[in-house]
Amino acid sequence: MRYQCRKCGGGHYPLDISLELSARSRMSRRKERLLARLAARLPYEEAKAVYEDLSYQKTGRMMIHRTAQDLGQKLRKTPPAVVLEDKGDKRHVTADGAMIHIRGEGWKEALVGAVYEVDKSREATQIVYAARLGNREALGYDLYRLAGQPDSEGSKEMALVGDGAKWIDEIRALQFPHATRIVDQWHAQEYLWGLSNEFYEQGTGKAQEWAKEKIQLLKRNKQQSLKLTFCKMCRG
Numbered sequence: 001m002r003y004q005c006r007k008c009g010g011g012h013y014p015l016d017i018s019l020e021l022s023a024r025s026r027m028s029r030r031k032e033r034l035l036a037r038l039a040a041r042l043p044y045e046e047a048k049a050v051y052e053d054l055s056y057q058k059t060g061r062m063m064i065h066r067t068a069q070d071l072g073q074k075l076r077k078t079p080p081a082v083v084l085e086d087k088g089d090k091r092h093v094t095a096d097g098a099m100i101h102i103r104g105e106g107w108k109e110a111l112v113g114a115v116y117e118v119d120k121s122r123e124a125t126q127i128v129y130a131a132r133l134g135n136r137e138a139l140g141y142d143l144y145r146l147a148g149q150p151d152s153e154g155s156k157e158m159a160l161v162g163d164g165a166k167w168i169d170e171i172r173a174l175q176f177p178h179a180t181r182i183v184d185q186w187h188a189q190e191y192l193w194g195l196s197n198e199f200y201e202q203g204t205g206k207a208q209e210w211a212k213e214k215i216q217l218l219k220r221n222k223q224q225s226l227k228l229t230f231c232k233m234c235r236g
Contacts, residue, residue, distance in 0.1 A: 032067055035059065039068035091115055091147050093176060094161040094184075095139065095168050111139045115146040140171035147176075155179045163187040189215050 004011045038047035095113035116127040130142035158179040162168035200207035
């Protein structure tokens with residue numbers, strides 16, 4: 001039903017308001033969110049089938065495509081709006097990237113980063129995120145802004161966690177010059193397996209034994225033992 005305001009003459013539909021109906025797509029906000037989430041994980045035809053099976057409502061493949069595209073354009077234009085509150089706590093930064101295939105655009109690099117604090121139990125808290133598509137410099141500025149724009153001296157108490165990639169080191173050098181550089185456990189283990197396969201034949205028992213032994217040293221925070229091992233290997 002449509003109601004008209006006697007004062008301004010404007011009309012409105014109460015059901016549209018309760019459904020949070022979008023003036024752009026004429027879909028409810030909930031439906032837009034569901035289609036966008038499905039489109040981010042599945043091909044459009046499969047996303048259409050899953051949505052219709054779960055909701056018992058019809059939708060079109062192009063409708064899903066437009067919803068995903070509109071949301072993507074909106075996200076590209078929206079800068080990070082959340083910044084950690086200044087409580088004097090130490091803040092740390094992490095970043096990573098992966099190649100993704102975008103329909104109609106080809107392969108592009110998806111970049112994501114986060115700024116966070118660490119509580120007494122060594123758990124990350126107060127996490128805020130930033131993401132960019134192919135623009136590493138912009139991601140670095142986003143993280144710098146989210147971290148409260150620390151000066152050079154202020155970065156001394158920070159850590160930048162990554163996979164050791166050159167572009168992450170460049171962000172550190174420009175935005176957080178004195179932050180401690182840390183290679184995360186997952187990638188450090190990956191590098192150990194790669195090194196093991198270089199020195200011993202890949203897939204052999206010797207390669208697996210060597211890698212597992214060094215990974216255990218890493219997990220027990222015995223990095224110095226690993227350093228001595230690498231020095232001996234280089235000399236040999």
